Amino acid sequence: xxxxxxxxxxxxESQRRTAEQRVETRAALLPELRALGVTTIEVQYEGYGDSxxxxxxxxxxxxxxxxxxxxxxxxxxxxxxxxxxxPGFKNNEGGYGELxxxxxxxxxxxxxxxxxxxxxTTVHEGL
Numbered sequence: 001x002x003x004x005x006x007x008x009x010x011x012x013e014s015q016r017r018t019a020e021q022r023v024e025t026r027a028a029l030l031p032e033l034r035a036l037g038v039t040t041i042e043v044q045y046e047g048y049g050d051s052x053x054x055x056x057x058x059x060x061x062x063x064x065x066x067x068x069x070x071x072x073x074x075x076x077x078x079x080x081x082x083x084x085x086x087p088g089f090k091n092n093e094g095g096y097g098e099l100x101x102x103x104x105x106x107x108x109x110x111x112x113x114x115x116x117x118x119x120x121t122t123v124h125e126g127l
Contacts (some may be wrong), residue, residue, distance in 0.1 A: 022077070022084065025076075029073060036064055036066075038061075038064055038103055039061065040101065040102055041074060042058040042100050043056075043057055043075065043099040043101075045079055045099070048115065049090075049092070050092075054075040057075055078099045086112050089114060097112035097113055
């Protein structure tokens with residue numbers, strides 16, 4: 001096995017373990033949030049310049065307050081889920097979005113926007 005092949009195999013195994021962890025985290029959070037009466041979770045995130053974070057977690061109904069630990073786990077799950085769909089979005093000009101989790105149906109929607117710099121070059125020669 002070449003060094004390149006070994007690296008590729010390690011990368012694939014890491015991606016597999018990470019995807020498995022997201023499934024486990026989702027399965028653990030779902031009944032916990034439902035038991036509190038939460039119907040919808042919105043995780044708003046943003047990243048640029050090689051860093052990023054969750055900007056806000058909105059809980060519906062708004063009368064429910066998550067514990068600090070549960071909120072942190074929801075933030076981590078939302079970030080990991082969104083990042084898996086758009087890896088690297090925190091680099092350069094970055095991106096942002098919102099993950100919406102409808103808990104009764106266990107359905108997640110992600111709306112993601114990428115930022116970029118556009119260049120339009122015009123060259124006039126020999127005028």
